[in-house]
Amino acid sequence: xxxxxxxxxxxxxxxxxxxxxxxxxxxxxxxxxxxxxxxxxxxxxxxxxxxxxxxxxxxxxxxxxxxxxxxxxxxxxxxxxxxxxxxxxxxxxxxxxxxxxxxxxxxxxxxxxxxxxxxxxxxxxxxxxxxxxxxxxxxxxxxxxxxxxxxxxxxxxxxxxxxxxxxxxxxxxxxxxxxxxxxxxxxxxxxxxxxxxxxxxxxxxxxxxxxxxxxxxxxxxxxxxxxxx
Amino acid sequence: xxxxxxxxxxxxxxxxxxxxxxxxxxxxxxxxxxxxxxxxxxxxxxxxxxxxxxxxxxxxxxxxxxxxxxxxxxxxxxxxxxxxxxxxxxxxxxxxxxxxxxxxxxxxxxxxxxxxxxxxxxxxxxxxxxxxxxxxxxxxxxxxxxxxxxxxxxxxxxxxxxxxxxxxxxxxxxxxxxxxxxxxxxxxxxxxxxxxxxxxxxxxxxxxxxxxxxxxxxxxxxxxxxxxxxxxxxxxxxxxxxxxxxxxxxxxxxxxxxxxxxxxxxxxxxxxxxxxxxxxxxxxxxxxxxxxxxxxxxx
Numbered sequence: 093x094x095x096x097x098x099x100x101x102x103x104x105x106x107x108x109x110x111x112x113x114x115x116x117x118x119x120x121x122x123x124x125x126x127x128x129x130x131x132x133x134x135x136x137x138x139x140x141x142x143x144x145x146x147x148x149x150x151x152x153x154x155x156x157x158x159x160x161x162x163x164x165x166x167x168x169x170x171x172x173x174x175x176x177x178x179x180x181x182x183x184x185x186x187x188x189x190x191x192x193x194x195x196x197x198x199x200x201x202x203x204x205x206x207x208x209x210x211x212x213x214x215x216x217x218x219x220x221x222x223x224x225x226x227x228x229x230x231x232x233x234x235x236x237x238x239x240x241x242x243x244x245x246x247x248x249x250x251x252x253x254x255x256x257x258x259x260x261x262x263x264x265x266x267x268x269x270x271x272x273x274x275x276x277x278x279x280x281x282x283x284x285x286x287x288x289x290x291x292x293x294x295x296x297x298x299x300x301x302x303x304x305x306x307x308x309x310x311x312x313x314x315x316x317x318x319x320x321x
Numbered sequence: 322x323x324x325x326x327x328x329x330x331x332x333x334x335x336x337x338x339x340x341x342x343x344x345x346x347x348x349x350x351x352x353x354x355x356x357x358x359x360x361x362x363x364x365x366x367x368x369x370x371x372x373x374x375x376x377x378x379x380x381x382x383x384x385x386x387x388x389x390x391x392x393x394x395x396x397x398x399x400x401x402x403x404x405x406x407x408x409x410x411x412x413x414x415x416x417x418x419x420x421x422x423x424x425x426x427x428x429x430x431x432x433x434x435x436x437x438x439x440x441x442x443x444x445x446x447x448x449x450x451x452x453x454x455x456x457x458x459x460x461x462x463x464x465x466x467x468x469x470x471x472x473x474x475x476x477x478x479x480x481x482x483x484x485x486x487x488x489x490x491x492x493x494x495x496x497x498x499x500x501x502x503x504x505x506x507x508x509x510x511x512x513x514x515x516x517x518x519x520x521x522x523x524x525x526x527x528x529x530x531x532x533x534x535x536x537x538x539x540x541x542x543x544x545x546x547x548x549x550x551x552x553x554x555x556x557x558x559x560x561x562x563x564x565x566x567x568x569x570x571x572x573x574x575x576x577x578x579x580x581x582x583x584x585x586x587x588x589x590x591x592x593x594x595x596x597x598x599x600x601x602x603x604x605x606x607x608x609x610x611x612x613x614x615x616x617x618x619x620x
Contacts, residue, residue: 168536184530200536
């Protein structure tokens with residue numbers, strides 16, 4: 093589903109490499125934690141999957157496409173197969189919960205009838221079916237992140253990318269979010285989650301890829317967060 | 322594609338940046354009006370040229386043997402010299418028609434015109450001449466250069482004295498209008514650029530989400546393009562109205578009445594000028610929008 097082959101990424105004007113000879117293979121339906129300190133290259137890894145950047149060298153395959161070779165007009169089609177969740181939720185404050193979720197379908201040209209059925213389904217999945225008409229402001233942080241997950245999942249993506257989705261949440265909300273991501277993973281969606289939250293990683297016992305200075309220093313099938321010294 | 326979304330965004334975009342859009346419309350309005358005026362002056366020059374072209378003549382004056390004459394004259398023009406001049410005129414492609422005027426005819430005309438004020442005692446005091454009408458009065462130089470060195474030619478009168486000030490006035494107005502128009506066009510381009518930057522900034526959250534969920538670039542930039550088209554439509558409409566008003570009140574109702582001898586720009590010229598600015602206006606707003614949305618809304 094996602095394959096990195098000797099990927100190097102250097103940002104223009106910076107001497108150090110953000111990713112250095114990274115080779116990783118993520119199968120369909122896997123749940124992968126991406127751990128490492130700030131600046132270790134986690135975000136660059138995720139952004140390469142989204143084709144926000146091209147690698148400096150090496151190859152990145154996502155959903156059967158080699159993204160180095162993907163023409164820029166085909167990038168939107170690739171992104172429709174990837175759902176994305178961020179630490180800061182990125183909801184539109186002037187739109188209701190249902191409108192926020194529907195927006196993702198609306199702007200890729202889905203019909204209104206499809207939106208009318210898909211949005212309540214997604215909101216039910218995240219347990220917010222009764223809050224469809226609320227504004228983001230009226231929700232707790234955990235609820236807002238669930239809206240963001242509903243938006244990421246409403247188009248049934250093959251891959252879900254989560255960049256520190258629990259970074260702004262209390263432990264209870266965090267564990268709800270993790271249950272939700274686990275449930276989404278069980279539907280066959282590949283989940284890649286970057287995190288600093290050792291507790292979550294240790295509890296879930298999923299595959300862990302650890303980055304340090306842009307290199308993969310650990311790749312364990314059911315790992316823990318790391319040396320907690 | 323859901324047009325409802327696009328039009329909602331368009332309406333919001335126009336309202337959100339209303340003052341900026343008004344500035345773009347006004348700048349476009351003035352610049353397009355000036356360009357349109359330049360085009361009208363151009364048409365007017367053509368019309369004036371056609372009109373004067375058929376009125377203006379070149380006169381070749383032949384030597385009459387009087388003392389005060391210049392180096393070209395060694396005495397009265399001989400028959401052979403006269404014939405050579407006429408042959409040269411008749412053989413010139415630029416000449417539409419010509420006729421000869423003898424000293425006697427010139428004398429009779431002058432006497433009739435001036436009456437008692439005419440003090441020349443005999444026809445020998447005047448010059449015989451050839452009156453030439455050109456196909457295009459602007460090309461008088463070729464005729465002048467072909468005959469001015471011939472023996473027997475005393476002097477040549479050209480339409481230069483009449484045409485030059487006329488053309489230079491019209492040209493000054495025309496290029497003035499184009500020049501000021503060009504500065505305003507530049508201002509319009511910069512304003513359009515700033516408006517897009519502001520609009521892209523105001524909508525950066527939406528745009529960010531649209532990019533992430535895979536909206537196409539066309540879909541993301543469509544509201545911007547439509548905003549550009551709408552401001553262009555307003556600008557062109559105002560400029561077209563101004564040009565029509567200028568033509569109707571300034572030319573059709575006023576100058577044309579008082580200066581009837583000359584042809585003036587008509588409604589067809591105005592329509593063609595409006596046609597050109599109707600192309601130029603959208604080009605001025607849509608092209609920078611295309612360029613800048615590429616830059617600001619990169620997927």
